[in-house]
Amino acid sequence: MIDFEIPEKIAGTRLVVETVAVNMMRPVSRYFDEHEHEIPWDYINFMHTATRAMGGSSMVPSEKKEGPRFGFQRLAVMVEMLSWGDAGIYLCTPGGMLGSAAVSATGSPEQKERFLKRFRGETPVFDAMCMTEPQCGSDTSAIRTTAVLDQEKKEWLLNGEKIFVTAGHKAMLDSEGFVVVWATIDKSAGRAGMRPFVVEAKTAGCQVLKMEHKLGIRASDTVSIVLQDCRVPFENILGSPEVVKDQATTGFKGAMATFDATRPIVAAQAIGLARATLELLKEMLAERGIIIRYGLPRQKLSSVEKEVIEMEILLRSAWWLVLKAVWMMDNGKPNSLESSMSKVRAGDVVNRITQKAVEIMGPLGYSCEYLLEKWFRDAKISDIYEGTGQINRLVVARQILGYRSSELR
Amino acid sequence: MYSFEPSEEQKMLIDAVSRYASNDLRKAAHEAEENKELSSKLISKGWELGILQASIPEAYGGFGERSALTGALAVEELACGDLAGAMAVGAPALFALPVLLAGSEEQKKQYLPPIIEADWKPYSAALIEPAFDFDPNDLKTTAMAEGDNYILTGEKTLVPFADKAEAMVAYARLNNETKAFIVPKGMTGLKIGEAREKFMGLNAIPFFRVTLEGVKIPQANLLPGDFAPVLDGSRVAVAAMAIGVAKAAFGYSRDYAKDRDVFGVKVAQKQAIAFMLAEMATEIEAIRLLVWEAAWAIDNKKEDASQKAYLAITGAIDMTMMVTDRAVQILGGHGYIREHPVELWMRNGRGFATFTGLAMV
Numbered sequence: 001m002i003d004f005e006i007p008e009k010i011a012g013t014r015l016v017v018e019t020v021a022v023n024m025m026r027p028v029s030r031y032f033d034e035h036e037h038e039i040p041w042d043y044i045n046f047m048h049t050a051t052r053a054m055g056g057s058s059m060v061p062s063e064k065k066e067g068p069r070f071g072f073q074r075l076a077v078m079v080e081m082l083s084w085g086d087a088g089i090y091l092c093t094p095g096g097m098l099g100s101a102a103v104s105a106t107g108s109p110e111q112k113e114r115f116l117k118r119f120r121g122e123t124p125v126f127d128a129m130c131m132t133e134p135q136c137g138s139d140t141s142a143i144r145t146t147a148v149l150d151q152e153k154k155e156w157l158l159n160g161e162k163i164f165v166t167a168g169h170k171a172m173l174d175s176e177g178f179v180v181v182w183a184t185i186d187k188s189a190g191r192a193g194m195r196p197f198v199v200e201a202k203t204a205g206c207q208v209l210k211m212e213h214k215l216g217i218r219a220s221d222t223v224s225i226v227l228q229d230c231r232v233p234f235e236n237i238l239g240s241p242e243v244v245k246d247q248a249t250t251g252f253k254g255a256m257a258t259f260d261a262t263r264p265i266v267a268a269q270a271i272g273l274a275r276a277t278l279e280l281l282k283e284m285l286a287e288r289g290i291i292i293r294y295g296l297p298r299q300k301l302s303s304v305e306k307e308v309i310e311m312e313i314l315l316r317s318a319w320w321l322v323l324k325a326v327w328m329m330d331n332g333k334p335n336s337l338e339s340s341m342s343k344v345r346a347g348d349v350v351n352r353i354t355q356k357a358v359e360i361m362g363p364l365g366y367s368c369e370y371l372l373e374k375w376f377r378d379a380k381i382s383d384i385y386e387g388t389g390q391i392n393r394l395v396v397a398r399q400i401l402g403y404r405s406s407e408l409r
Numbered sequence: 410m411y412s413f414e415p416s417e418e419q420k421m422l423i424d425a426v427s428r429y430a431s432n433d434l435r436k437a438a439h440e441a442e443e444n445k446e447l448s449s450k451l452i453s454k455g456w457e458l459g460i461l462q463a464s465i466p467e468a469y470g471g472f473g474e475r476s477a478l479t480g481a482l483a484v485e486e487l488a489c490g491d492l493a494g495a496m497a498v499g500a501p502a503l504f505a506l507p508v509l510l511a512g513s514e515e516q517k518k519q520y521l522p523p524i525i526e527a528d529w530k531p532y533s534a535a536l537i538e539p540a541f542d543f544d545p546n547d548l549k550t551t552a553m554a555e556g557d558n559y560i561l562t563g564e565k566t567l568v569p570f571a572d573k574a575e576a577m578v579a580y581a582r583l584n585n586e587t588k589a590f591i592v593p594k595g596m597t598g599l600k601i602g603e604a605r606e607k608f609m610g611l612n613a614i615p616f617f618r619v620t621l622e623g624v625k626i627p628q629a630n631l632l633p634g635d636f637a638p639v640l641d642g643s644r645v646a647v648a649a650m651a652i653g654v655a656k657a658a659f660g661y662s663r664d665y666a667k668d669r670d671v672f673g674v675k676v677a678q679k680q681a682i683a684f685m686l687a688e689m690a691t692e693i694e695a696i697r698l699l700v701w702e703a704a705w706a707i708d709n710k711k712e713d714a715s716q717k718a719y720l721a722i723t724g725a726i727d728m729t730m731m732v733t734d735r736a737v738q739i740l741g742g743h744g745y746i747r748e749h750p751v752e753l754w755m756r757n758g759r760g761f762a763t764f765t766g767l768a769m770v
């Protein structure tokens with residue numbers, strides 16, 4: 001039965017998160033935008049304490065239980081609201097982000113317990129995902145980071161360079177966290193040789209180097225990680241060790257399964273930012289006497305009204321795509337198509353809305369007195385990471401056309 | 410609790426309707442458009458699916474409960490077969506549903522059973538006016554109280570089946586509000602245009618200009634209820650049909666692109682085309698959810714249902730134009746030839762900015 005009513009349980013969470021967004025994020029949005037690389041500890045500590053108090057441990061939904069499952073729906077709603085508060089600060093949320101998502105999607109039950117339990121501790125812990133390399137981003141099959149098994153010591157030897165690692169600094173230097181490093185165990189096997197490895201903080205041979213300076217989401221650290229003869233225990237390869245011998249595309253499938261879960265969440269982030277922008281825009285217009293007249297034929301609307309109504313349509317419809325994708329996730333339905341659709345649409349929508357909002361407000365939109373210009377800068381990343389708009393279009397296209405990647409590249 | 414899956418009952422309905430839409434409507438569409446005629450057998454078969462009958466309570470001759478959402482699911486499928494066919498099958502709803510939504514108990518008892526219990530007969534609605542800034546909430550057609558009667562004056566366009574309709578609902582402004590009036594056939598002053606109106610699309614349906622030259626109708630023919638629920642129901646219906654047309658155009662152009670060779674590969678293997686298709690699919694799904702949400706809001710009597718219905722139709726207008734235009738583009742020159750249906754869908758696609766009032770759920 002089709003239903004658009006937010007489940008009560010999630011509605012409660014949403015209210016709580018809204019308080020956080022209003023009180024702990026908005027007031028410091030500008031500060032952390034202007035002080036790149038400073039860490040919003042107040043927010044982080046609050047979130048950590050609050051999640052612990054509520055008995056939760058991680059942003060990543062827990063395993064199946066009886067009855068209807070809401071984990072990913074709840075997560076999407078939370079992320080939307082946090083990102084409504086501040087997209088950059090949201091990315092500093094402790095307790096499990098992309099790295100944990102990879103552990104969840106590809107790890108064994110033992111591995112999940114071992115790697116994720118740290119999020120339940122006294123202090124906030126972070127994690128990150130290392131896929132992108134200097135020479136390749138979208139084309140993940142071209143990664144060069146290698147993992148070689150040292151049979152004697154039962155250890156993996158990792159070598160390579162990863163860039164653009166979100167929260168890498170916090171995961172490796174500011175907490176006892178970990179990063180998930182995608183490496184190849186067999187270069188000649190291409191995608192089939194890809195495997196995820198957990199590299200924990202303080203592991204010798206793993207160095208955090210450069211911190212990037214960015215267009216937006218400046219509260220979030222983006223770093224390079226260099227692996228030089230970095231040794232990790234044999235058990236840190238995610239998934240059961242047996243898959244090592246099997247030449248199927250298990251490894252790559254693991255990456256894709258991770259994306260199915262994370263793309264709608266990144267899309268939710270875009271939606272939160274887009275909603276913040278549209279709300280502020282409407283408020284600023286209302287202060288100047290412009291109230292949007294819904295219901296009129298377009299011929300009778302002012303161009304500003306037309307723009308705002310179009311934004312509303314884009315925003316709402318994009319949000320439902322996100323919710324549908326996570327609802328499918330929660331219900332165990334394959335959602336690669338919907339997941340990428342939601343990412344494509346949300347990436348487009350947040351950029352359209354933030355760009356138009358700055359345009360409509362003219363010099364006020366361009367001014368740092370308001371957050372519109374910041375949100376415009378924050379928005380662009382949504383069309384880039386977790387698969388660019390183009391890559392997600394490819395995923396959608398392959399699905400609807402029934403093509404393999406070799407048939408449509 | 411969120412769910413994006415139709416109920417089992419709705420799935421069965423979707424199934425039955427889509428079988429009729431693809432086996433009957435779609436197959437007849439080209440000829441119907443070219444010959445400007447739909448066969449009555451075809452329409453009757455669609456009527457027998459019982460879409461309208463299932464939205465009317467037993468007390469008035471039907472066997473169900475009106476659900477805008479179920480209606481939206483059904484008309485999307487119908488329109489995916491053929492838009493003209495979909496509108497023709499649904500023509501009695503243009504009369505019955507306003508009576509159900511805005512009529513008094515007596516009116517429902519009087520008017521609904523004869524429509525619902527009989528074979529398909531043409532009924533009509535006269536809402537749209539021939540003005541560029543036509544606004545259903547600010548009609549130029551007026552109703553004036555005069556003794557025990559109302560006098561209707563104004564001009565309407567795009568009135569389907571006006572020549573043969575048993576009765577129509579005509580909309581007019583009364584005390585600055587849009588109200589619906591029952592106008593039986595043959596009233597004095599009710600002037601039906603001599604020739605059918607010609608439009609860019611929907612040629613299979615006979616449309617007429619209708620002039621209300623001081624048509625005097627008894628007070629009892631005013632539907633007392635608000636116009637808003639009627640407008641919402643029409644907006645959602647038309648938006649759902651827009652999705653149906655877009656779905657048809659998307660499916661056809663996708664299949665064509667997978668089959669057509671260019672430069673040694675299938676045209677669908679070119680990103681320029683594949684990305685268009687990906688965006689079409691995404692857009693259709695996004696706006697479909699918006700339409701469902703609006704229909705759901707209507708069924709659940711949400712306060713902002715009207716605004717949602719407005720957003721849904723507004724979004725659907727742009728979506729279906731984009732999708733149908735691209736479908737023609739994907740077929741290239743062949744898309745421009747009337748042997749393929751995509752050019753018809755493009756013509757129909759552009760019409761959704763105008764069609765509110767031509768369907769009801």
Ligand SMILES: Cc1cc2nc3c(=O)[nH]c(=O)nc-3n(C[C@H](O)[C@H](O)[C@H](O)COP(=O)(O)OP(=O)(O)OC[C@H]3O[C@@H](n4cnc5c(N)ncnc54)[C@H](O)[C@@H]3O)c2cc1C
Nearest residue numbers: 129130131132136137138164165166384385386388390409
């Ligand atoms: C702030 C930030 C945070 C990030 N966080 C992380 C992180 O935590 N972990 C991580 O692993 N990565 C992260 N990334 C990396 C991000 O995922 C990549 O930048 C992204 O996947 C694109 O890769 P690229 O930059 O190498 O661009 P390229 O792959 O070089 O792409 C360049 C352009 O070509 C297009 N393109 C590429 N291939 C195709 C194709 N087949 N068809 C059509 N067009 C194509 C792309 O869409 C893009 O427009 C982050 C990046 C940024 C900027």
